[in-house]
Amino acid sequence: MTFDAGGGLATQTDTLRINGRVFTSVFDRTQLKFTDTSPTGRTTTSFIDAQGRIVQQEIPNIFDTGFQYDARGRLTTVTQGTSPDDRQSTIAYNAAGFIGSITDPLGRAVQFEYDAVGRVTKQILPDLREINFTYDANGNVTSITPPGRPQHGFAYSAVNLETDYDPPNIGLPQHARQFAYNLDKQPTLITRPDGQTISFNYDAGGRLGSFVIPRGTISFGYDGVTGNLNTITAPGGEGLSFTYDGSLLLSTNWSGSISGFVSRAYDNNFRVTSRSVNGSHSISFAYDQDSLLTSAGSEMLTRDASNGLLTGTTLGNVTDSLSYNGFGEVSAYSVDANGTPAFSTDFTRDKLGRIIQKVETVQGVQHTYNYDYDPAGRLIEAKKDSVVTATYTYDSNSNRLNDGAVYDDQDRLVSTNTATYTYTDNGELLTKTEGGQTTTYNYDVLGNLISVQLPSGNLIEYVVDGRNRRIGKKVDRVLERAWLYKDSLNPIAELDGSGNVVSRFVYASRGNVPDYVIQGGVAYRIVSDHLGSPRLVIDTGTGAVVQTMDYDAWGNVLVDTNPGFQPFGFAGGLYDADTKLVRFGARDYDPQTGRWTSKDPIDFNGGDPNLFGYLQNDPINFVDPLGIFEFTEEELELLSLAAALPFIDGPLPIGDAGGLAIFGGVLAKKTIQEVSKVCLKQHGKKLIKGAYEFISQSGKRYTGSGKDVYRRLLEHLRSGKLKPKDIKSIKIHEVKGPKINRLKREQEIINKFGLKNLENKINAVRQK
Template sequence: AYGYDATSGQLSSVTAPDGSNLVYTYDGFLLTNTTWSGAVTGMVSNSYNDDFQLVGLSVGADNIAYSYDNDGLLTVAGALTLTRDVQNGLLTGTTLGSVTTNTSYNTFGEQATETAAFDSTAQYAASYTRDALGRITTRQETIEDVTVTYGYTYGHGGRLIEVKTDSTLTATFGYDTNGNRTEGTYDAQDRLLTWGTANYHYTANGELESKTDTGLTTDYRYDVLGNLLEVELPGGMVIDYLIDGQDRRIGKRIDGTLVQGFLYRDQLNPIAELDDSGAIITRFVYGSKDNVPDYMLKDSNTYRIISDHLGSPRLIINIADGNIVQRMDYDVWGNVVNDSNPGFQPFGFAGGIYDQHTQLTRFGARDYNAETGRWTSKDPIRFDGGDSNLYGYVLSDPLNWIDPYGLFKRTGGGITPIRPPSIGTPYKIPRRNEYSIADILPHPVNWDDFYSEGLDAGNGCTVVCSGGVGSAADAGNGNGFIQCLASPQPARSPATARSCRIVCGE
């Protein structure tokens, strides 16, 4: 049920089928408070500056402050300081207490290296080499003084087909004509029927209904919008999820007892984790990446979350002493192969909400099964998601792409401005706010190649160029370099403009 303000017509409340309620308050068009009631309770408040930038985000009495530079780029998020290249605005490092990170880029603005250290003692390092299409071909990681080098090969359609570990072939992947991995069998709708010794069955809507492996069955149940509501494991454990009026997972119960709750800062990202009594046990602060927090506050301690280029947490570091309280390692599809402290924080592969009991990862509208590299249900926006296979994950390239909305792929490690939160559902395609050209199209050999690609930047998007030279109207501000308002193919104008970025309005 939906309620609206009698004067402004703005959405004022949403009541979910289970009775949980959301209430919204505004200052003009700006959302100032979101209040949850029901099985999960809490309030998140937002404050803004005169430029409508978010400058404060509060959970209860605890506030996180944000600051920006003269270009509107985030420089402070709570206790986290962000450093940027003065020439292009790219993030070059962060500081949180004694934990520092440093990031470098290649000439196309793609991430080349990232390091993390406590008091100058290295704890994490990663470097990437890429092919002419911008895809990662080599990734070298050093964690706790152990270095491992991974090599990757791609096949037709850009799908990942081979992984090497320290020059030894460790995994190969084959695909049918619609991108299904050949380890399984499928029906005409791309629904997985068998995988190894497991058999799968689906609802009439195409949602995974059951999995039976060597006589042990796992059952799944969904609501009418396709949200996963319940999982019954072979041992009899029943896990059910609480979904709020914005289709966000706000709670988890085991055998009928609430064990976990979430409050959100926006449509996708939890800002607080609650315990079984509804008390806040962890607060999350986002800064350098838009799909995973940079740090968390828990048990009177502050922990830096070191994540990889996709946003997968790798190390959780206590900033007081540098101790690593959790380490997580994954295979290329996101299977957790090492977790030194399960459940210490809720994030997993590519920044999704990971459930250690079901081993599924929640991304926005859907749940991802890393074992099979597939979604458990069809894409809610169907073929608008950009894949003819409605169960396929990021066109079978999980090393270079992520899908935080559960709808469509985008490059990993995206850095977006902290902006005013809005009310929406994961079934609406969100507009991009601002990305670098390298984020949208990470592999132009030169600018002419960029135009010949026929890039579709999306409705309402413009490439803004500083220092451009062209028509009189463009000479002053460089705007209007590419217009995407009506045509799916952007037009190049003016021809001699330089130093551009893609900006898309909300």
């Protein structure tokens, strides 16, 4: 610290050292400025006002962001950039002090109405469609009414646990989904509208021991000393086992009809430094001092020295480069093979960052694409070289109306001009009949597509492991190909029907699709578009293009010159050329209809009032690798960064991550968002003030508050209270405003966390 002539604080420097890496935060009282510097010297600057509120954030080579407040200290305006190209969002408040409306940079406003106790009763969308909500006396949502649809009802137990979900009645004998719990508030039984059930059994320690579904039992085994999850056994004898170093996952082993193992190693910062498949096919990873990836196997990554944004990669004779606008969005992307241009894209974006024009050149052939959106943000027109190629219209709940589409009150697609559809009583696609030919689909109760009977007579079957990942495909009962995974979502290797490794996938610059694949000792660069859809696959030695793919706006494959060379398709999902479906995490996407084949497994928590809707009908700017909610390009980058942290790279037993592992073995969005915030701070991009709750796998809880929540997490890790692989969940509530108000709000949040299993009771209940 330094002091002025009057003895007041002039500057304060906080320094954090981790394995020789130095993070600093300098406060200059005269300028009311915080300067955070990462180990590599990347800086983020934040200015505050006299009340301690942040008024401006600066990141090198990115437009500054300004914040304005009203007389009561409430945030009213967020502005990035300078006029006329600035992007400004405004928040207005009603007489009771609640948010009345939020207006985006295009002037579109979302309005809110409230009841007497401040609960949202109506959300009015920019196009004036309405979503209505009702509540019980305890504040539980008892109904949600989507635009133009009957209400969806919810009922709860005396302790506020959901017992019934009652969708609109479409004439089914039983249309409600029901839940039962034990005295520890753990779910014991889920009864679906079709009568099928999921029953849960727990061991003496309260851990999930097994759950029973119609096709068999999924059981879990734990280490008697460490409590680590050791085994998962799925129906059909498909097994998973795990080995650890303490709580760090070292290997995942598959057994049953598909066998193999994936191993990993770490450095002293708990970053993954290598992964191997079946004891070979090893790929090493290196990072800079900010933990940003700099190499993945033979691929080198370069970044902006001032802000860390990826600027290019080199793999053999294939190089690519990225340019950004002042908002940090990709403005241009180009790929050269042997010095010859192979692929390039230039983007023009609107004030929301959405792509409105794309100029794309593929192997010397250039096309210009234009996109238009309605006030709800839905794609309504696509052009190619100034010629309209498609227009789209929607009903009140955003069901696409093209081709004479008809929907029921649960938003299930019933028919089009050329096809009819039927569903299970729970909402999974059961049959599709087109031109007198019927395709039959068989889903299990966890949302896994188990088999498809094609009109040709061919039977497609899928092998699913205990983490609900698709690990094998059979055609007419013969195993055709199989996959091993590096995490919950991403295949790391493809096997042939005999179990031999034929492809090794390497992830580097993207979170949802590999940068390259190794086959027969040859590295092939997978050139993907902004969504992660593979467009070219290039031999990095010769520069030869071995596969070309192209898609329409919704992901229908238009060109595929080498089907099956690699398994990835639209937006990086697993593409099946036989069914034409794309698997994303928890669900299957049908590009032909532009919608999911089943309801969102997390219901309305996905943020869409239409449970079958795909990306709220904007397939140009968003992706959904998990099958439950959309991601922007920037969020995908954060997911890629977070993959270097071991506690989202290991096994998640059922019940973790908000219980979402039941549906596709995926992380909850909240978990990913909070881990992403940790990554942001780790890379020197954001300082988070507020209250926190860290929960370990054993159930121990740590709560508190501070001006740098990320630092508090590191302190818990360094002290041994928490270990990276022991983290079950991270909850962070960012709190802004004057210090006295902020401390009061933080204490209120901490009090709501409660005292059960709390390890730091004195700190948590101390009155501030």
